[in-house]
Amino acid sequence: MVLQKYLEELKKIKLLSPEEEKELWIREAEGNEDAHQKLITSYQPLVFKTAAQFHVPEETMMELIQEGTVGLLEAAENYDYTKGVAFSLYAIHRIRGRMRDFLHREFSHVELSLDRETEEGWRLAEVLPSFQLLPEEVAERHAVSDRVSRAVDRLPQKEKRVLMGIFIENKTPTVLAADIRVTTNHIYRLEKQGVRRIRGMLSRFMSDLKK
Incomplete structure (x- = not known):
């Protein structure tokens, strides 16, 4: 109750x-x-x-x-x-x-x-x-989380806003489109661009972790 x-x-x-x-x-x-x-x-x-x-x-x-x-x-x-x-x-x-x-x-x-x-x-x-988790696994997770946060901060403002809205605030593309005053298709493009940009920024870091 x-x-x-x-x-x-x-x-x-x-x-x-x-x-x-x-x-x-x-x-x-x-x-x-x-x-x-x-x-x-x-x-x-x-x-x-x-x-x-x-x-x-x-x-x-x-x-x-x-x-x-x-x-x-x-x-x-x-x-x-x-x-x-x-x-x-x-x-x-x-x-x-x-x-x-x-x-x-x-x-x-x-x-x-x-x-x-x-x-x-x-x-x-x-x-x-x-x-x-082992201590080194905990440290690794913190390191990855910190790198992702920094990568998100470096995104262009609209891409950052879209990724935060979708993955953190659980907003739908339609709601975000209304907030930013763009089309829903543009929201999808911004999402893909942001994810691609973050992957690029993290690629070397993730490669070093696997060594």
Whole structure:
């Protein structure tokens, strides 16, 4: 029931336009609490979307959402809108990290087979896949994530906006076309160009990783 009420509240949240969000970040940087709250509320769907990737029962899901919201708040406190990095890309690492830390605290001490299914129908293997990584694998993932973020930052503004919209904000090409005031076909072209450009920037780095 609690999760259902939460989902009902999520449906009421309206997406901010880029202009509205920028104005809120300016006001938030000046200490405006109302702007801060509006920003946190507008990004609650990102918290839920991240939590939904973990296959857990409702009670644990709500705790994950709470942890993710803490990560969202931490990200907002440290975010600098003047650097031009989309907040969703910046915040997702904090949100996901908080959730994984919570699951690790809650379940790492439980002596259960990772393949054993609980009464609720979920498996620890589905929830805790990253906890089995070796330290060097974790470092490699962080390195790749950092390179991808930097590559995205170097894209032309429209390509960056399209990729962020599709892969981070989960917007459809039609919605993005309306936002940017171009045709849907142009959105697809910008997406392909952006992906191709990122692959080019990462090709040497990925080749070095495989050596």
